[in-house]
Amino acid sequence: MQRAESQNQGQPKIEIDSPVLLSGHIYRGFFWPRKEARQKDPCKDCFVKDSLDRKIIAVLQANARQSTSKIAETLGVARTTVHERIARMEDRGEITGYTVVLGHPNDAPMVQVIVSLSVQQPETKRIITRLKSYPEIKLCLSVNGEFDLLLSAEAPRIEDLDIMVDEIGAIPGVNRTKTSVVFGRRIDRT
Numbered sequence: 001m002q003r004a005e006s007q008n009q010g011q012p013k014i015e016i017d018s019p020v021l022l023s024g025h026i027y028r029g030f031f032w033p034r035k036e037a038r039q040k041d042p043c044k045d046c047f048v049k050d051s052l053d054r055k056i057i058a059v060l061q062a063n064a065r066q067s068t069s070k071i072a073e074t075l076g077v078a079r080t081t082v083h084e085r086i087a088r089m090e091d092r093g094e095i096t097g098y099t100v101v102l103g104h105p106n107d108a109p110m111v112q113v114i115v116s117l118s119v120q121q122p123e124t125k126r127i128i129t130r131l132k133s134y135p136e137i138k139l140c141l142s143v144n145g146e147f148d149l150l151l152s153a154e155a156p157r158i159e160d161l162d163i164m165v166d167e168i169g170a171i172p173g174v175n176r177t178k179t180s181v182v183f184g185r186r187i188d189r190t
Contacts, residue, residue: 123173
């Protein structure tokens, strides 16, 4: 490193021969990044920046109603750190909202199935429109491979789901269905 005087202000500045992500000058013992360096985010395309962000997200996924003070206490960091990190993740679009998870009436156990559908491609939009009429279907994904659509559905009785799957199989344009009953959830971040 070489030490040189700034031409404009006479303040000391550090010049580094090798390329670095940030550049700037030292003034009164503090590092001041150059304006163009402050505007660049070296990880702007990263989804989650570091392990603290991931820990904050995990706590929010478990209970999004927790206060920043409680999250900070759980993670052993300052409340302002948690608040700033959450605000930054919201600004970057990494956290896009908070949601309510509905309970089941009378805490009735629900049966869940995963239904794979093979469909005729020209009929896909019409089939999806028809699938929207089934309140049991909670999720519909377009996938590649042997099947074209993947559905997650739940109801209080397996018989209700059996009837639904039979009706879906009879929709014109549906070539084939394959159904799997879910025994349990090992990881649930919904």
